[in-house]
Amino acid sequence: MTRKADRSAPRSTGPVSDRRAQLVAVVVPEPQDAVVLVEREGAGARIAVVCLRAGAKDGRAALERALGAAEGRGCQLHGGISVLDAGDATAALRKVLRSLAPERLSTLDPDPVHTGLDEVSGALSYGVPAAHAEAAAVALDAARAQQAETGRPLHVECLRAERAAGAGVTPRHPAPVNWLSAGFDGRLTAFWPTAAGIVRWYEEVPGGDWHGPELVEGPALAPGLLVIRDPHGLPHLLALRRTARDDGGVDVDVVHAAQYRTGRPLTPWLLLGGPNAAAWQKGREVGFPAAAFDAAGELCVFVRNFGHSVSHRRRTADGTWTPWQHLSGLRVADELVAVTGAHGGVELFALARDTAAVLRWYPGPDGAWTEDRTLPFAARPGSLAPAAEPGALLFRDARTGRACHWRPGTPAPVPLAEPDPGTGPLATAPGVQLGGWGYSLLLGRGTDGGPALGVHPTGRPDTGTWWQETRTPTPGDPSPGVPAAAVGRSGRLSVAARLPGGRLLMADRDEYAEYTEHGAAITLGAWRVVGG
Incomplete structure (x- = not known):
């Protein structure tokens, strides 16, 4: 039964509309790569498309059609299609972003998931061109520099564009869900991932003025964030760190930090690595972490691993971390949620890789993980x-x-x-x-x-x-x-x-x-x- 209450509009403390700030910059290798990103923009968005290269004629035509359809559903177009065609793509993109001053930047997946593995050579194959990851890396670097220069938070979305099995375009790094937290002293803190790292806002006094946004010191984080609370209600942050290697590769690792006092510095970011960190080509595919505390204060962290099953690490109450361990079961997609069960232990839900089914793991009587494939629903x-x-x-x-x-x-x-x-x-x-x-x-x-x-x-x-x-x-x-x-x-x-x-x-x-x-x-x- 739907029960809906209409509320009158509360008074405002002043005008807050800023139409220019709502601009989204779509950054892709070529025009055809922007089509799926433009298609997902809803009414009210202002779209500027930036391509590293001009691409083929049919790709430009496909993008023009997608932009026309976007206008038809209420989007606004900001100028024409910008093509960089520059030797230093990062520098050229920084110049464009400085002119646009976007609120959001939408790009592709910098760490795509493999679709094949040659068992003899170990070579990986992918369902998208290598240019997707290259353009995304350029976009992330330029966006980070743009935010460092202006001090203005820039929200970045990295999107998988494989269009597999009707899944459409999905985010590589999820935005936080429960991102507002109340401290022991009653003051609130809000956290959000941006191009340059995590930013936070916090109350000076309960119900009073706010400080922020301020950039939280930390490593080069990917633009996603998980905020969870421990049994005392204190916020813990988990994210992915992307660092360049000397050999031209990139390491992607799970990291963790906590805020024990409102307004004070976070703990140093702790490097948790990943289940496939021994080989960077596999390790960069690690899924975004899910985590929860059990009733005894132990923290359990889960990720989707290279083989599309689940791996996990546990931090005991005395601060000791177990190594990464494999959790047997069906293959999963990049969508995990950990919860504290009514029994006090941690449970895990995951979207199956190839269907809309949801899987569940919970601790059995002997403490071993038990997989449940019989949940009576399917999820989007x-x-x-x-x-x-x-x-x-x-x-x-x-x-x-x-x-x-x-x-x-x-x-x-x-x-x-x-x-x-x-x-x-x-x-x-x-x-x-x-x-x-x-x-x-x-x-x-x-x-x-x-x-x-x-x-x-x-x-x-x-x-x-x-x-x-x-x-x-x-x-x-x-x-x-x-x-x-x-x-x-x-x-x-x-x-x-x-x-x-x-x-x-x-x-x-x-x-x-x-x-x-x-x-x-x-x-x-x-x-x-x-x-x-």
């Missing part, structure tokens, strides 16, 4: 996320796109009854109080681009989810990723969304509880723009 790629309840999963139905909740031991998933099915994962915030009862908060993007909030009694999504769209001062402004929320130790609920230009849109809960004729609802105070 890019939609898996941890639910607020222990051991539960959020996803979008493979056929309908509807958001659903599933918990181990239940016969079927529970539809969450969004008023309008969205795309991508839902974020969550547990521990919301309404009328003295506990609720789980769900966050997605509404029809105007602002946050859509849903609540259901904790552990009982089957009783119905009440949804409401919150009208922000910036309707229609595109921003990457889903909104986030956090509940502080005092019970303060805050909701955040990203804006162009390194800014955040923030609102705190205005009233403790409210009930309408539609059911439970969350009342937010005035939206305010912070950072940037």
Whole structure:
């Protein structure tokens, strides 16, 4: 049952629209390579295409058709197609980016997955041209330099363009889902991956002014991020590091850091390597990490390995790391989600490589991992996320796109009854109080681009989810990723969304509880723009 509450528009603290800041630069080797990237841009995007080379006539014609279709669905084109044709592609691209000042940069996969292996020579073959990785590396270098020069966060998307088995174009590095965190002192911190590394914003005092965005010191990180919380509620960050080798290759390693005090430096980034690090050609294909803490405080990190199965490492409570170990089972795609189960142990969900099926691994009675291939649902790629309840999963139905909740031991998933099915994962915030009862908060993007909030009694999504769209001062402004929320130790609920230009849109809960004729609802105070 859909239960939706219409909210009046809260007052704004000032104008925040910045149309130039919403420009996306599509950087590819040749015009034909830009077609699939242009096709995924939604209404409202301003698109500038930059090609390293002119390419063939039919490729240019295909791109012109894709750009025409983009205009037809509400995109705007920024100038013509730029062709660099320069000896120093990185320097030439830096000059173009300096002129464009984009909010986003969309490019291809710098570390593509192999499609074949010669057992005799060990040579790898790929389903995309080598120019894809070369152009992506140029784009990453130029974007990093652009952000270092301007100080303005630049969001980068590296996209796989194989179009395998109907999967379409998928991100190599996922944007964070639950990226807002509350510290012991009640102050909030927001984290986001950018071209130059992780940036963060944090409150000077609870509910007061914000500091940021500031660049977190660290290695040359790929543009993706996972934010998880330990049993004490402190944020831990996991990412991939890309470093050039003297022999012309690149090492891709999993790295980990933590924030133990709001506003203070993070711990040094710890290099966790990867399960295939002995050979860089294989090691660079490592999937993006998933991780969770068990009830005893042990951290378990999972990745998709070169063979498309799962490998994992564990950090015990005393800080000792186990080596990478193989987890047997079906081959998986680049989509893993780790959760803390109701039993206190860690469980893993993964999208199967060749189907929309979801796989589950959980610790058996003897502590060994047990694989479950019988989950009663199929999920759309890019939609898996941890639910607020222990051991539960959020996803979008493979056929309908509807958001659903599933918990181990239940016969079927529970539809969450969004008023309008969205795309991508839902974020969550547990521990919301309404009328003295506990609720789980769900966050997605509404029809105007602002946050859509849903609540259901904790552990009982089957009783119905009440949804409401919150009208922000910036309707229609595109921003990457889903909104986030956090509940502080005092019970303060805050909701955040990203804006162009390194800014955040923030609102705190205005009233403790409210009930309408539609059911439970969350009342937010005035939206305010912070950072940037």
